[in-house]
Amino acid sequence: MNLAKISANGQITVPVEIRRQLGLKSGDKILFLQKQNGEIVVSNASAAAIRKAQATFAGSADALGVSSEDDIQALVDEVRYGKGR
Template sequence: MEIAKITSKGQITIPIEIRKKLRLKEGDKVLFIDEGDKIVFANASISALEKIQMEMIGEAEKVGVSTEDDVIDLVKDLRSEKRKI
């Protein structure tokens, strides 16, 4: 458990161990999630990536992509279509 003090401007210093765990660096954005009796603090970038990953589950199978070669072929097809535009 870590404790931080709030300044008169409402700012806190995030303890180093928390910054390391969340992979936070200067300039990163953080997310505050209201879970009723507590607020969860998270790295906004990582949370966004996790959300996208969850939404993409099953999408590859829908378009017939199941191997690395399928991905390479799909990229080649998309690049050739772009050249035609």
């Protein structure tokens, strides 16, 4: 169990063990999520954003027929320069 004290300004120091487990470093942001059962979960906001983006884009490469770095570069070139270049 880890305990943190709230300062008069509402600040907390995240215990080192928790920082390590969440992969947090100075300047990172943490996310507080309330589950349906009322439980509060603390998460690394950057990691949560990456997981959300991964879930959002899952299957997009297959749908676009992208299977290699060359395919990605072709899509970037198409967006930058238009078709036919």
